[in-house]
Amino acid sequence: MNYCASCRYRRSRCSSSCPLAPYFPANEEGERNFQAVHRVFGVNRIANILRQIESSDLRDDAVRSHILEAQYRLQYPVYGSVAVIVPLLHQTRQALLELDRLLNLLPHNNNTSTPVLNDQETSGNDNPNQEILRPPPQ
Structure with a gap:
């Protein structure tokens, strides 16, 4: 099984129920996005936000928004x-x-x-x- 960027970072086994796997795949872009979000917001905060959102469309939008905000926050502190x-x-x-x-x-x-x-x-x-x-x- 492939690890997502989050599980790879934590060096843990990635399960099929991993809430971050669909948003942070184990490719170069997924790892870069995960690192930005992790530095600015933290993994636990993002995972908690995703658990609270019921609609998958809203979860997608929330992750994209957090990725963009994290990238801009790193570029323009x-x-x-x-x-x-x-x-x-x-x-x-x-x-x-x-x-x-x-x-x-x-x-x-x-x-x-x-x-x-x-x-x-x-x-x-x-x-x-x-x-x-x-x-x-x-």
């Missing part, structure tokens, strides 16, 4: 996944502003459409979390 999310939000906001500007330039539009972003989103000064949402230095 201070910001974690926020270091990726905030610049993407900024790019999205800039693209929506550009779209709004271009829509207003169309001859058939005549400034009658509602803006893509409202005034509160475009001002930036009304956001109390502006300091938190500032992208991390490169």
Whole structure:
């Protein structure tokens, strides 16, 4: 029987009821994902979370989310996944502003459409979390 990355790490026998086996196979990617999740969250915490979730689809999503968060937390120790999310939000906001500007330039539009972003989103000064949402230095 093949060992999953978790059982291989613990040097224990991998049973058919191992809750981590479907998510951390004994290949290179599975071991890399397991090591990241183990360093950030710990094996017991992940196993407990998986035991509490009844739906297999939700378990899959939970494991994928924990893998991504662990990888980002190892890559960006201070910001974690926020270091990726905030610049993407900024790019999205800039693209929506550009779209709004271009829509207003169309001859058939005549400034009658509602803006893509409202005034509160475009001002930036009304956001109390502006300091938190500032992208991390490169």
